[in-house]
Amino acid sequence: MSDIKAIIVDDEQHCIDALQTMLLKKCPGVEVVGSAKGVKEAKELVDELHPDLVFLDVEMPHQNGFELLKQYEKVAFDVIFTTAYEQYALKAIKFNALDYLLKPFSVKELQDALDKCREKKQHRQKENGTSPMDVFLQNMKTLQQSHKKIALPTINGLVFMPVQNIVRCESTGNYTRIFFTDKKNLMVSRPLKEFEELLADVDFFRVHNSHLINLQQMQSYIQGEGGFALMSDGAQVEVSRRRKADFLKRAMQF
Numbered sequence: 158m159s160d161i162k163a164i165i166v167d168d169e170q171h172c173i174d175a176l177q178t179m180l181l182k183k184c185p186g187v188e189v190v191g192s193a194k195g196v197k198e199a200k201e202l203v204d205e206l207h208p209d210l211v212f213l214d215v216e217m218p219h220q221n222g223f224e225l226l227k228q229y230e231k232v233a234f235d236v237i238f239t240t241a242y243e244q245y246a247l248k249a250i251k252f253n254a255l256d257y258l259l260k261p262f263s264v265k266e267l268q269d270a271l272d273k274c275r276e277k278k279q280h281r282q283k284e285n286g287t288s289p290m291d292v293f294l295q296n297m298k299t300l301q302q303s304h305k306k307i308a309l310p311t312i313n314g315l316v317f318m319p320v321q322n323i324v325r326c327e328s329t330g331n332y333t334r335i336f337f338t339d340k341k342n343l344m345v346s347r348p349l350k351e352f353e354e355l356l357a358d359v360d361f362f363r364v365h366n367s368h369l370i371n372l373q374q375m376q377s378y379i380q381g382e383g384g385f386a387l388m389s390d391g392a393q394v395e396v397s398r399r400r401k402a403d404f405l406k407r408a409m410q411f
Contacts, residue, residue, distance in 0.1 A: 159188035161274065164206065166192070166199040166222065167214040167239065172260070176212060176239075176267075183264045184271055196220040200228055208234050210274055212258075215240035235277065237270050305359055309335070309345050316343060320359050324390045326352050326369040336390055338374070362407050364396045372408060 163180070167173050173192045180187045190206050193199035195217060203211065203225075213222040213236050226232055238257035256270045305320040324336045328349035335352075336342045353363045360372045370386055379385040383398040396404050 159186055161187045161210050161271070162190050162206070162208045163187055163210040163212060164191045164193065164199070164202055164208045165189060165212045166194075166196075166217075166225065167212070168194045168217040169214075170194070172214070172239075179264055179267055184268060187271065196222070196225045199225050203234065209278070210235045210237065212237050212239055214238075235274050237274065307355070309343060310347075311343065311345060320356065321371070321373060323361075323371050324374045324388050325371060325392060325394060326361075328367045336392070338389060340390060362404055364394060364400055364404050366397065368394045370394055375408065378405075378408060 165173050165176055167176070173194075177189050177192070180189055187210075190208060191202045193202050196219070199211075199213075211225075211234050213225065215222045215238055222238065226236070236256075239260060239262075240257065241260040256273055258266055258270055306317050307320055307323075309316045309318060318335075318337065322338045324338055326349055327334045327336070329344070331348050332344055332346055333349050333352055334342055334344050349363075349367070349369055353361070353369050356369070361369055362372055363369050364386060365383075370388060374389040375386050376389055377387045378396075379387060379393070381396075383396040383401050386394045386396055386404075388394060
Protein backbone atom coordinates (compact mmCIF):
# COMPACT_ATOMS: atom_id res chain seq x y z
CA MET A 158 0.00 0.00 0.00
CA SER A 159 1.36 3.43 -0.93
CA ASP A 160 1.75 6.18 1.63
CA ILE A 161 2.94 8.84 -0.83
CA LYS A 162 1.01 9.83 -3.97
CA ALA A 163 3.47 11.54 -6.32
CA ILE A 164 3.58 13.48 -9.58
CA ILE A 165 6.71 13.93 -11.71
CA VAL A 166 7.19 17.22 -13.57
CA ASP A 167 10.05 17.22 -16.11
CA ASP A 168 10.30 18.38 -19.70
CA GLU A 169 12.38 15.35 -20.72
CA GLN A 170 10.51 12.06 -21.07
CA HIS A 171 13.58 9.94 -20.41
CA CYS A 172 14.00 11.68 -17.03
CA ILE A 173 10.37 10.95 -16.16
CA ASP A 174 10.79 7.32 -17.20
CA ALA A 175 14.04 6.89 -15.27
CA LEU A 176 12.64 8.37 -12.06
CA GLN A 177 9.40 6.40 -12.35
CA THR A 178 11.38 3.17 -12.76
CA MET A 179 13.57 3.96 -9.73
CA LEU A 180 10.49 4.65 -7.63
CA LEU A 181 8.72 1.51 -8.79
CA LYS A 182 11.67 -0.83 -8.23
CA LYS A 183 13.49 0.71 -5.29
CA CYS A 184 11.04 2.89 -3.36
CA PRO A 185 8.05 0.93 -2.03
CA GLY A 186 5.21 3.04 -0.73
CA VAL A 187 5.41 5.66 -3.48
CA GLU A 188 2.74 5.66 -6.19
CA VAL A 189 3.31 7.81 -9.27
CA VAL A 190 -0.18 8.96 -10.26
CA GLY A 191 0.82 11.21 -13.13
CA SER A 192 3.51 13.15 -14.96
CA ALA A 193 3.74 16.43 -16.83
CA LYS A 194 6.25 18.09 -19.17
CA GLY A 195 5.37 21.69 -18.44
CA VAL A 196 3.93 24.09 -15.89
CA LYS A 197 0.45 24.43 -17.42
CA GLU A 198 -0.05 20.66 -17.62
CA ALA A 199 1.43 20.21 -14.13
CA LYS A 200 -0.98 22.76 -12.63
CA GLU A 201 -3.97 20.94 -14.11
CA LEU A 202 -2.65 17.61 -12.85
CA VAL A 203 -1.99 18.85 -9.33
CA ASP A 204 -5.43 20.44 -9.07
CA GLU A 205 -7.08 17.25 -10.28
CA LEU A 206 -5.09 14.60 -8.37
CA HIS A 207 -4.04 16.45 -5.18
CA PRO A 208 -0.67 14.67 -4.77
CA ASP A 209 1.28 14.40 -1.51
CA LEU A 210 4.56 15.01 -3.32
CA VAL A 211 5.73 16.64 -6.55
CA PHE A 212 9.11 15.91 -8.11
CA LEU A 213 9.66 19.26 -9.77
CA ASP A 214 12.26 19.97 -12.44
CA VAL A 215 13.73 23.46 -12.08
CA GLU A 216 14.87 24.29 -15.60
CA MET A 217 12.19 23.76 -18.27
CA PRO A 218 11.35 25.58 -21.53
CA HIS A 219 8.98 28.54 -21.40
CA GLN A 220 8.46 28.44 -17.60
CA ASN A 221 10.73 27.06 -14.88
CA GLY A 222 9.48 24.88 -12.06
CA PHE A 223 9.16 27.77 -9.62
CA GLU A 224 6.42 29.27 -11.79
CA LEU A 225 4.19 26.35 -10.83
CA LEU A 226 4.60 27.07 -7.12
CA LYS A 227 3.97 30.79 -7.57
CA GLN A 228 0.44 30.00 -8.75
CA TYR A 229 -0.53 28.77 -5.29
CA GLU A 230 -1.22 31.04 -2.35
CA LYS A 231 -0.37 28.09 -0.12
CA VAL A 232 1.31 24.93 -1.39
CA ALA A 233 -0.55 21.89 -0.07
CA PHE A 234 2.00 19.32 -1.25
CA ASP A 235 5.64 18.54 -0.54
CA VAL A 236 8.23 19.26 -3.22
CA ILE A 237 11.51 17.60 -4.11
CA PHE A 238 13.27 19.76 -6.69
CA THR A 239 15.23 18.03 -9.43
CA THR A 240 17.83 19.92 -11.46
CA ALA A 241 20.94 19.43 -13.55
CA TYR A 242 22.07 22.99 -12.77
CA GLU A 243 23.79 23.02 -9.41
CA GLN A 244 24.02 26.80 -9.20
CA TYR A 245 20.47 27.49 -10.35
CA ALA A 246 18.43 28.89 -7.47
CA LEU A 247 19.86 26.31 -5.05
CA LYS A 248 20.83 29.13 -2.70
CA ALA A 249 17.11 29.85 -2.13
CA ILE A 250 16.29 26.15 -1.84
CA LYS A 251 19.09 25.51 0.67
CA PHE A 252 18.24 28.64 2.65
CA ASN A 253 14.78 27.31 3.36
CA ALA A 254 15.87 23.71 4.05
CA LEU A 255 13.92 22.25 1.14
CA ASP A 256 14.92 19.00 -0.56
CA TYR A 257 16.45 18.74 -4.00
CA LEU A 258 18.10 16.08 -6.14
CA LEU A 259 20.97 17.04 -8.43
CA LYS A 260 20.80 15.13 -11.71
CA PRO A 261 21.99 12.47 -12.24
CA PHE A 262 21.09 11.21 -8.75
CA SER A 263 21.46 7.76 -7.24
CA VAL A 264 18.85 5.44 -5.78
CA LYS A 265 20.30 6.13 -2.32
CA GLU A 266 19.91 9.90 -2.76
CA LEU A 267 16.32 9.39 -3.89
CA GLN A 268 15.55 7.12 -0.93
CA ASP A 269 17.11 9.61 1.50
CA ALA A 270 14.98 12.44 0.08
CA LEU A 271 11.84 10.32 0.45
CA ASP A 272 12.77 9.44 4.04
CA LYS A 273 13.02 13.16 4.81
CA CYS A 274 9.67 13.71 3.14
CA ARG A 275 8.03 11.03 5.28
CA GLU A 276 9.66 12.37 8.43
CA LYS A 277 8.41 15.88 7.74
CA LYS A 278 4.96 14.52 7.03
CA GLN A 279 4.85 12.66 10.36
CA HIS A 280 6.45 15.35 12.49
CA ARG A 281 5.40 18.51 10.70
CA GLN A 282 5.74 21.52 13.00
CA LYS A 283 4.31 24.70 11.57
CA GLU A 284 5.17 27.77 13.59
CA ASN A 285 2.27 30.21 13.38
CA GLY A 286 1.06 28.37 10.26
CA THR A 287 4.34 28.82 8.37
CA SER A 288 6.54 26.21 6.77
CA PRO A 289 9.85 26.18 4.86
CA MET A 290 7.84 26.24 1.63
CA ASP A 291 5.98 29.39 2.75
CA VAL A 292 9.30 31.10 3.43
CA PHE A 293 10.74 29.92 0.12
CA LEU A 294 7.81 31.21 -1.93
CA GLN A 295 7.85 34.56 -0.17
CA ASN A 296 11.55 35.04 -0.85
CA MET A 297 11.30 33.89 -4.47
CA LYS A 298 8.46 36.34 -5.12
CA THR A 299 9.63 39.43 -3.29
CA LEU A 300 13.34 39.38 -4.08
CA GLN A 301 12.36 39.94 -7.72
CA GLN A 302 10.12 42.92 -7.03
CA SER A 303 11.01 46.60 -6.92
CA HIS A 304 10.16 46.82 -3.22
CA LYS A 305 12.19 43.83 -2.15
CA LYS A 306 11.47 42.05 1.10
CA ILE A 307 12.92 39.00 2.72
CA ALA A 308 11.07 36.53 4.93
CA LEU A 309 13.10 35.79 8.05
CA PRO A 310 12.17 32.58 9.92
CA THR A 311 12.17 32.98 13.70
CA ILE A 312 10.95 30.84 16.60
CA ASN A 313 7.67 32.78 16.57
CA GLY A 314 7.01 32.58 12.83
CA LEU A 315 8.07 34.92 10.03
CA VAL A 316 9.30 38.50 10.04
CA PHE A 317 8.91 40.27 6.69
CA MET A 318 11.55 42.95 6.30
CA PRO A 319 12.33 45.23 3.33
CA VAL A 320 15.86 44.46 2.19
CA GLN A 321 16.75 48.16 2.17
CA ASN A 322 16.01 48.26 5.93
CA ILE A 323 18.79 45.77 6.65
CA VAL A 324 22.03 47.56 7.50
CA ARG A 325 24.27 44.57 8.14
CA CYS A 326 24.39 40.92 9.18
CA GLU A 327 26.84 39.53 11.71
CA SER A 328 27.80 35.89 12.17
CA THR A 329 27.38 34.24 15.56
CA GLY A 330 28.30 30.64 14.79
CA ASN A 331 25.39 28.88 13.11
CA TYR A 332 23.18 31.92 13.74
CA THR A 333 23.12 35.38 12.21
CA ARG A 334 22.25 38.63 13.94
CA ILE A 335 20.59 41.12 11.59
CA PHE A 336 20.75 44.85 12.29
CA PHE A 337 18.08 47.18 10.92
CA THR A 338 17.85 50.89 10.17
CA ASP A 339 15.54 51.43 13.16
CA LYS A 340 18.40 50.28 15.46
CA LYS A 341 16.63 47.00 16.25
CA ASN A 342 18.19 43.62 15.60
CA LEU A 343 17.02 40.06 15.15
CA MET A 344 18.71 36.68 15.63
CA VAL A 345 17.94 34.15 12.89
CA SER A 346 18.86 30.47 12.88
CA ARG A 347 20.72 30.55 9.56
CA PRO A 348 24.51 30.87 9.06
CA LEU A 349 25.88 34.04 7.49
CA LYS A 350 26.96 32.19 4.33
CA GLU A 351 23.33 31.49 3.44
CA PHE A 352 22.43 35.18 3.75
CA GLU A 353 25.45 36.01 1.60
CA GLU A 354 24.16 33.69 -1.14
CA LEU A 355 20.56 34.83 -0.87
CA LEU A 356 21.37 38.57 -0.92
CA ALA A 357 24.33 38.60 -3.32
CA ASP A 358 22.24 40.11 -6.13
CA VAL A 359 20.72 42.90 -4.04
CA ASP A 360 23.77 45.02 -3.14
CA PHE A 361 25.09 43.06 -0.16
CA PHE A 362 28.79 42.27 0.19
CA ARG A 363 30.70 39.94 2.53
CA VAL A 364 33.46 42.24 3.80
CA HIS A 365 34.71 39.87 6.49
CA ASN A 366 34.20 36.28 7.62
CA SER A 367 31.86 37.64 10.28
CA HIS A 368 30.22 40.54 8.46
CA LEU A 369 27.86 41.04 5.52
CA ILE A 370 26.90 44.64 4.78
CA ASN A 371 24.27 46.42 2.71
CA LEU A 372 26.30 48.67 0.41
CA GLN A 373 23.29 51.00 0.14
CA GLN A 374 23.58 51.60 3.91
CA MET A 375 27.32 52.35 3.89
CA GLN A 376 28.14 55.99 4.60
CA SER A 377 31.92 56.02 4.19
CA TYR A 378 35.06 53.91 4.04
CA ILE A 379 38.04 54.42 6.34
CA GLN A 380 41.39 53.46 4.81
CA GLY A 381 43.58 50.89 6.54
CA GLU A 382 45.23 47.52 6.02
CA GLY A 383 41.78 46.22 5.24
CA GLY A 384 39.94 49.32 6.33
CA PHE A 385 36.53 49.88 7.88
CA ALA A 386 33.06 50.50 6.47
CA LEU A 387 31.10 53.08 8.43
CA MET A 388 27.44 52.08 8.35
CA SER A 389 24.27 54.13 8.72
CA ASP A 390 23.61 52.69 12.18
CA GLY A 391 26.97 53.99 13.40
CA ALA A 392 28.72 50.62 13.28
CA GLN A 393 32.32 50.52 12.10
CA VAL A 394 32.66 47.19 10.29
CA GLU A 395 36.10 45.75 9.61
CA VAL A 396 36.97 44.90 6.00
CA SER A 397 39.36 41.97 5.74
CA ARG A 398 42.58 42.54 3.85
CA ARG A 399 41.94 39.77 1.34
CA ARG A 400 38.45 41.10 0.52
CA LYS A 401 39.50 44.74 0.26
CA ALA A 402 40.12 44.92 -3.50
CA ASP A 403 36.82 43.26 -4.43
CA PHE A 404 34.98 45.36 -1.86
CA LEU A 405 36.36 48.65 -3.19
CA LYS A 406 35.51 47.60 -6.74
CA ARG A 407 31.88 46.98 -5.74
CA ALA A 408 31.72 50.10 -3.55
CA MET A 409 32.86 52.33 -6.44
CA GLN A 410 29.74 51.34 -8.37
CA PHE A 411 27.56 53.34 -5.98
